[in-house]
Amino acid sequence: MFNNLITWLIIYFLLGCSWLAKADLYNATLAYQNTNYQSAFDEFTRLAKLGNADAMYNLGVMYLYGQGVDKSQADAFAWFSLAKDFGISEASQTAQLVLQQSSTPNSLKTFLKSQKVRLNSTYRLGATPSLLNTAQDDTNITKTHNVLPEYPKEAMRQGVEGWVWLEFDVDASGKVTNIDIVDSYPKHIFTASLLNAVEKWRYSGAKNSHTLIYHFTTYKGEQYQATFAIQKKTYEAQLRQNIDAAEQGVAQVQYYIANWLSMKDFNAYQLLRSHWRSENPADDLYVAAAKNGLDLAQYRIANVLLNSHSHKLGTLWLEHAANSMDVAKYRLASILLQKEPHDTKLAQAIELLEQASSQGHLRSILKLVSTHLEISKDLIQARKWLDKGLNLDSTHPHLLLLAAKLAKSSPQAKEFALQSLQEAQQRRWNTHAITQFLKELNHKHN
Structure with a gap:
């Protein structure tokens, strides 16, 4: 059964190739490697404004050599310096080299100050990782009547796991109304089952735009642990491809791996978690996907922050998601x-x-x-x-x-x-x- 889970994961990521059409760090880098500099420059610029440090560094390189844009020591110095501030350690030495080679170093420093002012919103976005880890949901409603959704029999038989992300309103009687399906994986497998259950739920009070991400898992406990070593060896190569894609900046893969890592009872969690050992790997990957321009990740982060005390930062991410998502526009x-x-x-x-x-x-x-x-x-x-x-x-x-x-x-x-x-x-x-x-x-x- 676990084999089928991994098959679903691999088919979606590698054979479906839906992420190939999306603009992100990976595709921007690919454009640069293929000397399609104008396309690469445009995409790196968009990602840099989201707080993407790698994109900032790459813009510094393109300004330094005049690739897709006129040469500019001032812009190169500014972007290298910004990349350093966002965590690219080698950018510090590169910025200093540009400064030392300039005949007008003071003007470069002045230009950098103006860039930092112009990208002030980007700096607030850069604070997202730590805020996400500490954000608390300030909702004051609780579920008073619960009905568990049925696990689709065919999905259970095949060991298919996934999730459905809903957003809905709760009226004064505690009844769920106006349901939006924000995202689901795999598509159409679990949605009907969850909708049937949610329509029977009751809450303690009214709320607009309540978010729910419901995970469907077939976690096998001891039986799974007994075969863990064999499964890990069998699927290491396929998982490595997904891990590599995430580390190369494929936003869609980062987002889906973050979802798997957010639920410890997923079978896939046991294999994926060994490759991300930070305290909050799911949050890190959600932020990475958001900074790579993925609207779903941006909206996910916006929801977390809007439901805490970080309304200004949450609204900034919401503005980005609203460029392409109707629910974010709403x-x-x-x-x-x-x-x-x-x-x-x-x-x-x-x-x-x-x-x-x-x-x-x-x-x-x-x-x-x-x-x-x-x-x-x-x-x-x-x-x-x-x-x-x-x-x-x-x-x-x-x-x-x-x-x-x-x-x-x-x-x-x-x-x-x-x-x-x-x-x-x-x-x-x-x-x-x-x-x-x-x-x-x-x-x-x-």
């Missing part, structure tokens, strides 16, 4: 809309929500319609996006309540509100907001 827009946003923040939030809503992200549509209804007072846009939401889910209680609030006549408003109430009761969602709306509607006509 979360960032929600932050921008807090505490009576001024016009600039409101415009930014609406733009983010529109981008995600246009891709069919239901939570973004709900937030966008509510924002236009309650804050921007743009009822035309509110109705436009409401129609899109109802096309996705015509029985969604929250959408139907919004339809009632946007109705052009009282009879129509009452009809939508009653539909909303019926659907909420069937789903066992909290109905307080709906009944309150109906009371106010009836009061107006009495």
